[in-house]
Amino acid sequence: MKIEEEIKQEKFRSEHHKLMINLLFTSSWLQRMQMSVMRPYDLTPPQYNILRILRGSKGEMVNLGEITSRMIDRSSNTSRLIDKLVIKKWVSRKTCPNDRRQSEIYITQEGLKILEQLDKPIDSITEQFHFLSVKDTKEVNQFLDQLRNQNLNQII
Amino acid sequence: MKIEEEIKQEKFRSEHHKLMINLLFTSSWLQRMQMSVMRPYDLTPPQYNILRILRGSKGEMVNLGEITSRMIDRSSNTSRLIDKLVIKKWVSRKTCPNDRRQSEIYITQEGLKILEQLDKPIDSITEQFHFLSVKDTKEVNQFLDQLRNQNLNQII
DNA sequence: CAACATTAATTGTATGTACATATATTTGCC
């Protein structure tokens, strides 16, 4: 369904306004897809995001601030998310000996196993994007990057 | 900043995967922009969404299910959102006399006033999209619509 | 018309975000 039909709105103030709504709507739809895949594994998208960041760090310790700065959702409350992952024993938290303010986090073997199980289902979501050519995909990526940088010129 | 820099990840599994992350990241960024505009008016994006739907209905009564089906975020808990708007006296709720299960909702004069005040700041967010030509905007809209419809072929 | 299914909305509980504040530790400067 086109966005007009999805939210039952025939007219928009402009094509650009429609795009803004469409972005928000589609993102919300994507998140629901992810959730439906993760739910059986007792995992949520932000928790999954943290596990992916830790796996990407190849077993290295990563401090909490570093994780936050790499999250898809910048306003995630990483501290409390880590709490939940620690309870499930998928990550472990240690105070950094060099700087006791920091806590260093790493993914456990169990955490890695959960991630492995999720790789395929998550990939199948990404496959939904494959109808778009690589060239066009790059263009949309570029558009999104540019959009976020418009900000610098207008607000500041 | 490019998405690679934003989340400090140089490599992605594919250009398509990068686009998925970019969509989610940019949408989250957009929502924070909206929030910063709405906050001084004691309004949140989903509450604003409801007010816009009601204004679009030109003073007509709209029942709760109808509002939910038009929301940008489909999983909004409209019932509780309306509660908050009623407390602020920006909308009013009545039981539908023909079908007492339904509740009919309409926007008040005060609600309309708040919306008017927000029109300009919200428009200024939309203006960030203006660097993109109308032709390209249409193409991205089409891409998003297509993306959501891939679903029908793959999952079902 | 009475029993059962369906529908519309509300409510309960867990999870997560938004923003401000608090706590603990380290750093910089005199």
Place this chain on the structure above:
DNA sequence: GGCAAATATATGTACATACAATTAATGTTG
């Protein structure tokens, strides 16, 4: 060394979503 500023994380509270269960009213069907 001692004290203020800066930094890293944690916590309090309000708001919102996710999913299930409940309540109340209406439809349906034997």
